[in-house]
Amino acid sequence: MTAFFAFFKTYLLDYFVDSLAFGATFMYGSTGETLTEKAGHLNLGIPGIMCMGGAGGCLVLSFIGASGLPPFLIVILGILGAFAMGVLMGLIYSFLTVTLRANQNVTGLALTTFGVGLMKVIMSNKKLMVAQNYLIIPKEYFRFPFASRQDSLQRLGVMFFLAVIITIAASYFLYRTKTGLNLRAVGENPATADSAGINVSRYKYLATCIGSGISGLGGLYYIVDYMASNEAYLSIEAYGWLSIALVIFVLWRPHLTIIGSFLFSVLLSCSSFIATIPGVTPSMSAKPLMRMLPYVFTIIVLILSSIRNKRENQPPSSLGLSYFREER
Amino acid sequence: MPTPALELKNITKRFGHKVVANKNVSLTLNHGEVLAILGENGCGKTTLMNMVAGIYYPDDGRIFINGHEAVIRSPRDAFEHGIGMIHQHFKLVDIFTAAENVVLGVHAGKKDNLKDVNSRVSEIAAKYGFSIDPKKKIYDMSVSEKQTVEIIKVLYRGADILILDEPTAVLTLQEIKRLFEILRRMAADGKSIIIITHKLNEVMEVSDRVTVMRKGENVGVVNTAETSEAELTNMMVGRQISLNIKRSEPVDPKPRIIVEHLDYTNPEGVKILKDVSFTARGGEMLGIAGIAGSGQREMLECIAGLIRPQTGTITFINPKENKPVTFFHKKISQVRRLAAQGKFHYPDGTRVSLKGMSRKSVRKLVRDEQILFDENEIMPLRDKTPLEIRELGVKLSFVPEDRLGMGLVGSIGIADNMMLRSYRKGRGVFVNRSKPKKLGQTLIKKLGIITPSIRTPVRRLSGGNVQKVLVGREISSSPKVLMAAYPVRGLDINSSYLIYNLLDEQKCTGTAVIFVGEDLDVLMGLCDRIMVINSGRITGTVDARTADKETLGYLMTKTQGDKADGSN
Numbered sequence: 095m096t097a098f099f100a101f102f103k104t105y106l107l108d109y110f111v112d113s114l115a116f117g118a119t120f121m122y123g124s125t126g127e128t129l130t131e132k133a134g135h136l137n138l139g140i141p142g143i144m145c146m147g148g149a150g151g152c153l154v155l156s157f158i159g160a161s162g163l164p165p166f167l168i169v170i171l172g173i174l175g176a177f178a179m180g181v182l183m184g185l186i187y188s189f190l191t192v193t194l195r196a197n198q199n200v201t202g203l204a205l206t207t208f209g210v211g212l213m214k215v216i217m218s219n220k221k222l223m224v225a226q227n228y229l230i231i232p233k234e235y236f237r238f239p240f241a242s243r244q245d246s247l248q249r250l251g252v253m254f255f256l257a258v259i260i261t262i263a264a265s266y267f268l269y270r271t272k273t274g275l276n277l278r279a280v281g282e283n284p285a286t287a288d289s290a291g292i293n294v295s296r297y298k299y300l301a302t303c304i305g306s307g308i309s310g311l312g313g314l315y316y317i318v319d320y321m322a323s324n325e326a327y328l329s330i331e332a333y334g335w336l337s338i339a340l341v342i343f344v345l346w347r348p349h350l351t352i353i354g355s356f357l358f359s360v361l362l363s364c365s366s367f368i369a370t371i372p373g374v375t376p377s378m379s380a381k382p383l384m385r386m387l388p389y390v391f392t393i394i395v396l397i398l399s400s401i402r403n404k405r406e407n408q409p410p411s412s413l414g415l416s417y418f419r420e421e422r
Numbered sequence: 423m424p425t426p427a428l429e430l431k432n433i434t435k436r437f438g439h440k441v442v443a444n445k446n447v448s449l450t451l452n453h454g455e456v457l458a459i460l461g462e463n464g465c466g467k468t469t470l471m472n473m474v475a476g477i478y479y480p481d482d483g484r485i486f487i488n489g490h491e492a493v494i495r496s497p498r499d500a501f502e503h504g505i506g507m508i509h510q511h512f513k514l515v516d517i518f519t520a521a522e523n524v525v526l527g528v529h530a531g532k533k534d535n536l537k538d539v540n541s542r543v544s545e546i547a548a549k550y551g552f553s554i555d556p557k558k559k560i561y562d563m564s565v566s567e568k569q570t571v572e573i574i575k576v577l578y579r580g581a582d583i584l585i586l587d588e589p590t591a592v593l594t595l596q597e598i599k600r601l602f603e604i605l606r607r608m609a610a611d612g613k614s615i616i617i618i619t620h621k622l623n624e625v626m627e628v629s630d631r632v633t634v635m636r637k638g639e640n641v642g643v644v645n646t647a648e649t650s651e652a653e654l655t656n657m658m659v660g661r662q663i664s665l666n667i668k669r670s671e672p673v674d675p676k677p678r679i680i681v682e683h684l685d686y687t688n689p690e691g692v693k694i695l696k697d698v699s700f701t702a703r704g705g706e707m708l709g710i711a712g713i714a715g716s717g718q719r720e721m722l723e724c725i726a727g728l729i730r731p732q733t734g735t736i737t738f739i740n741p742k743e744n745k746p747v748t749f750f751h752k753k754i755s756q757v758r759r760l761a762a763q764g765k766f767h768y769p770d771g772t773r774v775s776l777k778g779m780s781r782k783s784v785r786k787l788v789r790d791e792q793i794l795f796d797e798n799e800i801m802p803l804r805d806k807t808p809l810e811i812r813e814l815g816v817k818l819s820f821v822p823e824d825r826l827g828m829g830l831v832g833s834i835g836i837a838d839n840m841m842l843r844s845y846r847k848g849r850g851v852f853v854n855r856s857k858p859k860k861l862g863q864t865l866i867k868k869l870g871i872i873t874p875s876i877r878t879p880v881r882r883l884s885g886g887n888v889q890k891v892l893v894g895r896e897i898s899s900s901p902k903v904l905m906a907a908y909p910v911r912g913l914d915i916n917s918s919y920l921i922y923n924l925l926d927e928q929k930c931t932g933t934a935v936i937f938v939g940e941d942l943d944v945l946m947g948l949c950d951r952i953m954v955i956n957s958g959r960i961t962g963t964v965d966a967r968t969a970d971k972e973t974l975g976y977l978m979t980k981t982q983g984d985k986a987d988g989s990n
Contacts, residue, residue: 270536272525272528272536275525275526276527278515278518279526282517282518283514283516285513286513286526287527288497289497290497290513290575291496291497291498405516405517405559406517411516
């Protein structure tokens with residue numbers, strides 16, 4: 095028993111806390127995507143939106159990071175910048191798919207390509223990213239409650255808790271409020287929602303834009319908080335895709351996203367964790383294989399939920415379909 | 423005279439330039455009464471009510487509610503005026519509970535939370551005598567329960583005027599009886615109710631007054647107590663009009679397809695076809711009349727092999743030999759195997775041995791029917807897929823109701839659509855593109871199809887041209903049986919006549935034509951015999967040349983005294 099505790103304290107605790115922190119990236123992405131999908135829109139633009147959210151936040155931070163504003167204001171403005179950029183991307187997406195009824199998959203993929211590319215241009219531009227202020231100054235601010243601690247807890251900061259709060263709030267909103275009920279109705283059966291007097295387009299717009307805003311926070315979190323490195327932006331896209339997989343993994347239930355994101359990051363970083371245990375050296379090929387695990391688990395969940403075929407575990411019925419009001 | 427609950431004045435609604443769905447319709451609904459709107463399909467009943475419910479907006483005319491003019495632009499406006507419509511196709515979210523569906527879209531500002539809704543729903547249910555569990559999910563519910571949810575939904579929103587579109591179409595006799603009791607109770611409570619229907623007996627049973635509609639117009643209002651089913655039928659079908667459609671005499675009519683005792687229950691468990699038996703003859707046109715949704719579509723789909731009837735037989739008579747189709751072979755290897763078992767013989771009775779014969783010669787033997795299959799069993803078409811039916815040598819063509827859904831692929835051109843029939847031809851993995859293209863060009867010329875090019879997606883063509891493409895393709899395979907469901911729906915006069923003539927030509931070549939139509943005048947002018955289907959049952963077959971509208975109308979709407987149905 096004591097041996098286990100010793101092992102736990104030396105290796106596992108750090109690993110788990112780090113996974114929690116890492117998971118917040120997907121928590122943002124996947125909560126945002128869930129909101130969008132509940133409105134019946136499959137937004138494959140999430141990777142691009144997360145990238146652009148990160149870029150938006152970093153832009154704001156790079157200008158105000160060294161301005162001497164109060165720390166909490168810098169943090170809030172940074173978050174707002176990421177959110178606003180996400181909303182902007184969501185607005186493009188919803189204009190194309192809701193108003194113009196463009197194909198959702200094509201639009202989403204285009205948005206991803208666009209977002210990832212544009213983010214790289216912004217992030218590598220020396221004039222915009224003044225002295226990389228976005229990294230140097232605010233890091234301590236973002237780790238607000240535990241910033242000074244020396245143990246692994248210092249990895250959890252304001253934005254981690256914000257992710258948890260947003261996720262719980264989204265879950266409460268979807269399943270406990272009437273507006274949430276209306277939103278789910280829009281994603282399930284827009285014709286029904288329409289005839290019940292619900293403004294389908296407005297719900298779709300709002301859900302997509304707010305969802306995209308939330309996803310955008312994930313990008314910022316990953317760059318300035320979790321990684322706090324000037325190369326972090328290069329890998330956000332991959333985590334965007336993972337966020338979409340996570341939505342499926344938790345069967346469109348935001349409250350499970352908290353556990354799901356933790357599980358995903360545990361699986362994702364298990365290769366590096368194993369390497370830290372003395373006496374274990376994973377082979378070169380094992381590492382990429384282990385990084386596949388989240389996707390493998392998603393497929394397993396999909397298979398299981400398809401076999402059980404319970405109606406509640408299925409994606410929103412009109413996911414991916416544009417809504418035309420029936421006319422003769 | 424008290425103010426009526428709802429008054430429509432001179433309502434007109436057009437769709438596009440040509441189609442007038444409602445022409446100058448006026449209508450009055452009093453407080454506490456049940457008004458039936460009676461009419462054949464396509465006469466504009468539902469369109470009229472959709473304007474009251476805010477689905478459509480009238481082009482002309484005014485709507486008064488309790489004496490005040492109302493502008494209803496959306497379902498929400500309708501709710502606010504106390505109007506609730508229960509559509510024929512329920513608008514419910516499957517994975518929600520009854521109560522969640524009821525509260526859907528009701529202003530979030532109202533304080534009632536989801537828990538209170540459950541008790542409110544039970545309250546309303548108790549008041550009018552519904553039985554419903556507010557926490558039950560819709561996907562677990564029967565059709566009648568779903569309807570109950572729909573009714574409670576409009577009552578919950580405080581509707582005083584309830585419009586029910588064909589509410590009994592999907593219910594059993596007991597359920598209908600219970601629904602009517604509830605309707606009467608609601609009327610006694612002061613609610614005003616409109617029920618859209620084409621069933622005479624229900625009109626007589628439940629309504630106080632009847633408004634009869636025909637071809638978009640209101641042809642009269644009568645008090646139910648002072649009328650009879652016969653009078654209503656006459657009002658509904660109207661006077662006979664001669665249309666001058668070309669009708670040739672039947673050519674050597676001999677049975678071609680024999681359908682016996684067909685029963686079909688759809689996946690939802692609703693009995694659609696009940697003991698359907700009939701014979702379609704070659705060189706003759708069989709018209710099928712009936713209220714929409716009486717099972718016409720399913721009947722044709724059963725014959726075409728698209729859906730599988732539970733019981734019954736369908737037999738195809740080979741016109742060459744004038745006997746039922748027997749053996750069919752799929753593959754040469756299958757023939758070889760059966761021959762090895764000694765199942766084939768030559769016409770003179772000696773056993774066939776295929777040993778050592780080349781594929782080519784075996785195929786020739788089978789094709790030219792030089793060898794015969796021992797068991798002279800009749801191959802029933804039931805349980806065969808469309809492909810198997812074709813391989814049986816049955817040349818069957820089907821012009822489905824849903825042209826761009828089932829008949830053609832909207833996003834590809836005429837030539838490629840022709841290939842849907844011939845894609846299996848050609849060498850190896852390659853398809854033969856030149857023949858379909860030629861066929862397409864022939865059709866464009868022959869039928870006067872207006873299209874920018876043979877490659878233009880058929881979706882972009884007008885309705886009449888789309889139909890010409892489809893009918894042209896189906897006819898080009900020189901079918902022995904041609905089935906057409908509502909082939910002129912939505913077409914202008916010229917295109918309609920062209921289609922009539924094409925069908926008539928086919929009849930003259932000896933094809934058995936089955937024509938499902940909705941306009942009785944057309945059926946009587948075009949077909950040789952008319953069979954009437956009524957709620958999945960054949961209620962009669964009449965000679966089209968001597969038939970009269972009253973008889974047909976009666977056959978289409980008469981109630982069947984069959985109590986056995988009510989028990990399920």
